Amino acid sequence: MKPRSKRFVLIGTIIVAFGLAVMLVLNAFQENLVFFHTPTEVKERTVAYDRQIRIGGLVEKGTFKREEETTTVTFNVTDGDSSILVSYTGILPDLFREGQGIVAEGKLLTSGVFVASHVFAKHDETYMPPEAAEALKRVEEKAEAENSVQNLMKSVEKGE
Amino acid sequence: MLPEIGQFLMVLAFCLAVLQSILPLLGAQRGQLSWMRMAPNLAWAQFVALAFAYGLLTYAFIYHDFSVAYAASNSSINLPIEYRISAVWGGHEGSLLLWILILAGWGVAVASFSNNLPVAMSSRVLAVMGMVSVGFIGFMTFTSNPFDRLMMVPLDGNDLNPMLQDPGMIFHPPLLYMGYVGFAVAFAFAMAALIGGRLDASWARWSRPWTTVAWVFLTLGIALGSWWAYAELGWGGWWFWDPVENASFMPWLLATALIHSLAVTEKRGAFRSWTVMLAILTFALTIVGAFLVRSGVITSVHAFATDPTRGIYILVFLAVVIGASLILYAWRAPKVGMGGGFSSWSRETVLLANNVLLVVACSAVFIGTMYPLIIDALGMGKMSVGPPYFNAVFVPLMIPLLIMMIIGPLVSWKNATFKGSFERLYPVLAVGLLAAVVWPLTMGEWGLIPAVMIFIATGIVGAFIVDLLPRIKAPDLSGRIAKMKKLNTSWLGMHVAHVGMAITIIGMAMAASYQTEKDVRVAPGDVVELAGYSFTFEGVQQVRGANYSSLYGTVEVREDGKLLTTLHPEKRTYDKHMSMPMTQASIDRSVFRDLYVSLGDSVGTTGAWIIRVYYKPFMTWLWTGVIIMSVGGILAISDRRYRVKIKRRLTGRKEENQVVVD
Numbered sequence: 152m153k154p155r156s157k158r159f160v161l162i163g164t165i166i167v168a169f170g171l172a173v174m175l176v177l178n179a180f181q182e183n184l185v186f187f188h189t190p191t192e193v194k195e196r197t198v199a200y201d202r203q204i205r206i207g208g209l210v211e212k213g214t215f216k217r218e219e220e221t222t223t224v225t226f227n228v229t230d231g232d233s234s235i236l237v238s239y240t241g242i243l244p245d246l247f248r249e250g251q252g253i254v255a256e257g258k259l260l261t262s263g264v265f266v267a268s269h270v271f272a273k274h275d276e277t278y279m280p281p282e283a284a285e286a287l288k289r290v291e292e293k294a295e296a297e298n299s300v301q302n303l304m305k306s307v308e309k310g311e
Numbered sequence: 312m313l314p315e316i317g318q319f320l321m322v323l324a325f326c327l328a329v330l331q332s333i334l335p336l337l338g339a340q341r342g343q344l345s346w347m348r349m350a351p352n353l354a355w356a357q358f359v360a361l362a363f364a365y366g367l368l369t370y371a372f373i374y375h376d377f378s379v380a381y382a383a384s385n386s387s388i389n390l391p392i393e394y395r396i397s398a399v400w401g402g403h404e405g406s407l408l409l410w411i412l413i414l415a416g417w418g419v420a421v422a423s424f425s426n427n428l429p430v431a432m433s434s435r436v437l438a439v440m441g442m443v444s445v446g447f448i449g450f451m452t453f454t455s456n457p458f459d460r461l462m463m464v465p466l467d468g469n470d471l472n473p474m475l476q477d478p479g480m481i482f483h484p485p486l487l488y489m490g491y492v493g494f495a496v497a498f499a500f501a502m503a504a505l506i507g508g509r510l511d512a513s514w515a516r517w518s519r520p521w522t523t524v525a526w527v528f529l530t531l532g533i534a535l536g537s538w539w540a541y542a543e544l545g546w547g548g549w550w551f552w553d554p555v556e557n558a559s560f561m562p563w564l565l566a567t568a569l570i571h572s573l574a575v576t577e578k579r580g581a582f583r584s585w586t587v588m589l590a591i592l593t594f595a596l597t598i599v600g601a602f603l604v605r606s607g608v609i610t611s612v613h614a615f616a617t618d619p620t621r622g623i624y625i626l627v628f629l630a631v632v633i634g635a636s637l638i639l640y641a642w643r644a645p646k647v648g649m650g651g652g653f654s655s656w657s658r659e660t661v662l663l664a665n666n667v668l669l670v671v672a673c674s675a676v677f678i679g680t681m682y683p684l685i686i687d688a689l690g691m692g693k694m695s696v697g698p699p700y701f702n703a704v705f706v707p708l709m710i711p712l713l714i715m716m717i718i719g720p721l722v723s724w725k726n727a728t729f730k731g732s733f734e735r736l737y738p739v740l741a742v743g744l745l746a747a748v749v750w751p752l753t754m755g756e757w758g759l760i761p762a763v764m765i766f767i768a769t770g771i772v773g774a775f776i777v778d779l780l781p782r783i784k785a786p787d788l789s790g791r792i793a794k795m796k797k798l799n800t801s802w803l804g805m806h807v808a809h810v811g812m813a814i815t816i817i818g819m820a821m822a823a824s825y826q827t828e829k830d831v832r833v834a835p836g837d838v839v840e841l842a843g844y845s846f847t848f849e850g851v852q853q854v855r856g857a858n859y860s861s862l863y864g865t866v867e868v869r870e871d872g873k874l875l876t877t878l879h880p881e882k883r884t885y886d887k888h889m890s891m892p893m894t895q896a897s898i899d900r901s902v903f904r905d906l907y908v909s910l911g912d913s914v915g916t917t918g919a920w921i922i923r924v925y926y927k928p929f930m931t932w933l934w935t936g937v938i939i940m941s942v943g944g945i946l947a948i949s950d951r952r953y954r955v956k957i958k959r960r961l962t963g964r965k966e967e968n969q970v971v972v973d
Contacts, residue, residue: 160655165667172671172708176678179703180696187693205695217914222830222921241830242911242923245882245892256697285693 189286194233207254208286215249230286239267246272314379314458317367324360325448327353331441335434347434351422358415365412369399378464381457387470389858397481398471404457411447414492435503443495446628454621470887479539487532491597493525498594501587505643515577520948526566527944533559534937547925552701557680558600561673565593568669571662584644591636598629654726661719668712675704716809717770739773754825764820768813775806801950808943815936821929834919842926845869859885866908880910905930
């Protein structure tokens with residue numbers, strides 16, 4: 152081969168390799184991106200039932216139950232507005248307890264129960280899982296927005 | 312008073328670094344020898360200043376000077392001495408000081424071992440290292456001073472994060488930093504070569520040992536972190552594709568590409584521009600790693616307290632480094648030529664493919680790590696990219712790369728034939744196929760992934776043997792031993808590192824494919840059967856440690872009714888962190904399997920617990936392989952040709968000049 156055509160082959164091979172890699176990445180992205188939803192969003196919207204999602208919030212006080220003789224536990228995850236029943240089989244993280252922020256990854260059953268395959272709690276006392284914090288924030292923002300709408304309505308009413 | 316001296320020393324080191332980055336460079340450009348000769352002295356002075364500063368901070372930890380804010384938040388009176396010393400790097404400020412000290416240490420090493428370099432080259436290298444120092448020392452003095460004082464001095468400190476009170480803490484960060492920072496040297500050599508316009512085989516020869524040493528440290532540092540997570544976190548995993556792990560793994564992938572491409576540049580003079588680009592990108596990725604860990608964009612045990620100004624500083628630093636080096640690259644690289652030609656089947660093409668695959672794999676990890684962060688930063692929602700993504704992308708990219716490790720060492724440089732390359736491999740491939748069929752069956756069930764990995768690993772080891780045999784051919788044993796002693800250590804190092812990789816992938820494949828685990832609820836006296844072993848749970852006692860109290864479990868392990876070992880998984884609660892219990896797994900390691908027990912939660916009032924029991928085959932191989940890889944790296948740099956010129960220099964100045972020319 153001439154050096155020039157050799158260079159073409161070389162560059163062509165590299166481009167093909169990169170192309171294949173991009174396909175691999177996109178494909179893996181499509182299947183494995185795990186989206187985060189707050190309990191309210193799960194309640195309100197139709198969240199996909201067949202794929203892995205994450206939900207986050209606080210473990211609602213007084214809802215933690217352990218099944219007899221197995222390692223399955225159930226508890227509610229709440230963002231202050233809505234709560235979802237989560238079922239998990241296995242060992243919980245060290246810092247899991249009622250009232251704490253957690254994130255659960257798993258699938259939503261059509262019955263509305265969330266079956267978690269992983270439960271994440273914070274790593275130390277000073278940090279809340281970012282998703283759990285986000286869930287609480289979204290509820291707060293929504294409440295604020297509603298308040299401001301109500302205030303606006305009131306002021307409009309007063310104005311009349 | 313002492314902390315103020317520490318602070319003064321830091322500022323002094325900063326000024327010295329500024330001088331180091333200007334004077335030798337100007338000297339090299341203008342041919343002023345006296346300015347160039349200042350470089351080693353400045354490097355030493357900077358190192359000494361930082362070493363004293365580091366010593367003073369350590370003093371504050373050892374003698375409980377809680378007026379130093381950093382000591383107060385990371386140490387306590389009851390913290391054992393070994394953790395008081397390692398707590399110095401337990402938080403952001405101190406670990407940054409360690410980072411800078413190690414950077415200065417590399418500078419001193421370059422200054423000491425660069426006698427065989429042309430003085431202009433070594434001056435430029437040290438000047439670039441000075442610039443890197445300016446960036447990091449500036450980062451510390453402006454955003455994260457470890458010597459800050461507290462107005463109200465507490466009686467006791469806050470204690471070291473319980474997670475970090477582990478022997479792993481003593482070794483993992485220093486080793487990892489040695490690796491990370493070491494790539495600043497490879498970067499400095501590349502920049503110096505670009506500035507001087509001398510990007511040739513001798514540049515590659517000078518830069519290669521430094522890059523390999525940094526690679527060895529990074530390899531060991533990553534492996535030690537993984538080993539620690541395996542034992543400490545109680546999840547039984549050894550790699551989680553966590554952003555912080557990826558932060559260290561991305562430079563490792565590129566550095567691996569770099570040491571291979573440096574080989575081509577040194578032997579054949581080819582890939583020069585590409586090698587320089589890799590050196591730049593590897594260093595850039597170490598700064599990206601620092602950004603991920605220190606800016607607070609991710610939350611993990613590695614993430615230090617969040618302070619946005621720090622993130623911004625590192626981003627600006629990163630932009631300056633990448634911008635300046637790419638401008639220099641664009642300006643200078645085309646001048647330095649493309650290097651020697653090679654045919655479409657040669658060692659060069661195999662190494663080129665190796666580089667392409669490693670870079671692509673690194674990009675895939677980069678995308679998976681950064682994508683959620685970018686989406687979040689843009690306010691477009693929260694999502695995560697978990698291990699399934701990385702496994703789905705990474706494994707298919709690694710398999711061709713690993714296959715090339717079998718054939719690569721047997722392909723000749725410049726121009727090879729398929730026949731010549733593969734001929735010697737036929738018996739190896741046959742043995743590999745046999746092993747791929749039989750070995751997985753001995754584990755109970757045949758599986759494709761372990762079979763492929765076993766084939767590859769056997770092939771790599773076999774390639775070493777068929778490459779070794781002709782080299783030690785001799786009529787008798789003593790002749791063979793004599794030839795063995797004369798083997799080229801650089802060649803041997805490559806093969807040893809590859810064999811280490813082969814052992815590691817067997818460990819990975821076997822552990823991933825054949826591990827079994829059980830999460831069970833047990834009362835004292837209950838027996839759990841797993842993989843032919845029976846685990847008897849004897850209960851949990853309360854035990855007191857130096858600065859923690861522990862729930863100390865006892866599990867007896869029996870095989871065929873015979874007591875094998877007694878494991879003690881723990882749950883510790885540290886006095887200063889009552890709300891943060893720590894799981895401490897207990898592991899019985901042996902050549903072919905690890906038995907792993909960790910405590911979950913206590914249930915009911917009868918002393919019952921949930922425990923997790925693992926059987927993990929070949930885990931030891933994973934860590935052993937990594938150690939062998941590092942030994943390979945060290946063998947490779949102990950090659951005579953990296954030292955030969957120092958000896959020649961001693962015989963006379965005239966010869967030195969000749970060597971520099973060749």
